[in-house]
Amino acid sequence: xxTPTLTKxxxxxxxxxxxxxxxxxxxxxxxxxxxxxxxxxxxxIVRCCRRIGIPILTLxxxxxxxxxxxxxxxxxxWRLLARYLQSELNEMLGNGIRLNTLGDINELPSxxxxxxxxxxxxxxxxxxxxxxxxxxxxxxxxIVRAARHLAEACVAGAMRPEDVDExxxxxxxxxxxxxxxxLLIRTSGEERISNFLLxxxxxxxxxxxxxYWPDFREPQLMEALADYQRRERRFxxxxxxxxxxx
Numbered sequence: 315x316x317t318p319t320l321t322k323x324x325x326x327x328x329x330x331x332x333x334x335x336x337x338x339x340x341x342x343x344x345x346x347x348x349x350x351x352x353x354x355x356x357x358x359i360v361r362c363c364r365r366i367g368i369p370i371l372t373l374x375x376x377x378x379x380x381x382x383x384x385x386x387x388x389x390x391x392w393r394l395l396a397r398y399l400q401s402e403l404n405e406m407l408g409n410g411i412r413l414n415t416l417g418d419i420n421e422l423p424s425x426x427x428x429x430x431x432x433x434x435x436x437x438x439x440x441x442x443x444x445x446x447x448x449x450x451x452x453x454x455x456x457i458v459r460a461a462r463h464l465a466e467a468c469v470a471g472a473m474r475p476e477d478v479d480e481x482x483x484x485x486x487x488x489x490x491x492x493x494x495x496x497l498l499i500r501t502s503g504e505e506r507i508s509n510f511l512l513x514x515x516x517x518x519x520x521x522x523x524x525x526y527w528p529d530f531r532e533p534q535l536m537e538a539l540a541d542y543q544r545r546e547r548r549f550x551x552x553x554x555x556x557x558x559x560x
Contacts (some may be wrong), residue, residue, distance in 0.1 A: 316540035324496035333502030333526030351528035410442025417451030453512035
């Protein structure tokens with residue numbers, strides 16, 4: 315297992331958790347069993363990130379497009395989420411993890427929505443780590459939402475069009491006040507962004523793992539972090555400039 319240094323970790327790690335269904339299919343199990351196994355990976359990765367000191371972890375849990383899946387599977391996902399929140403609350407409280415959500419959670423079933431709000435309220439004072447769950451999330455919808463808020467502010471006279479810049483725009487995203495992701499991991503071998511954090515990942519490093527999410531555990535995470543630490547992040551500059559600035 316590759317061992318990353320703990321001094322060059324991403325401030326913000328984002329993960330597209332993919333492959334639960336195919337993992338189950340290859341084992342002649344139901345897709346719901348794949349999601350149950352995926353929930354165990356969530357527990358493992360959250361605990362590992364907290365232990366090694368990653369300040370922000372964002373998990374893509376449910377996209378707006380996922381509503382198109384069979385109703386039975388969607389309902390099972392909400393039950394799994396509710397079970398996760400109930401089982402992990404004490405651990406979040408004990409380890410200083412603050413739960414946050416990205417997306418339109420008002421559109422979720424009231425049972426899971428109420429539980430989300432209660433869990434966020436109970437963990438709101440935690441400062442060691444932010445766990446973002448992207449639920450009913452769409453990167454394009456998030457950008458449209460931010461643009462609408464800025465347009466409304468301009469119409470109301472609260473700001474001028476010439477005051478709209480990247481910083482003003484970012485303040486109206488779900489991730490307002492957070493660092494953009496330094497590293498985005500996608501599991502299962504797929505090579506696409508899937509409408510995730512489209513604004514925020516402009517300079518994010520990408521790591522594509524062939525491993526299905528239920529099999530993505532601490533060794534795979536450590537390998538991804540070690541790979542990230544071997545990269546040179548230039549942000550449009552050249553290597554010589556980075557050396558001078560170091």
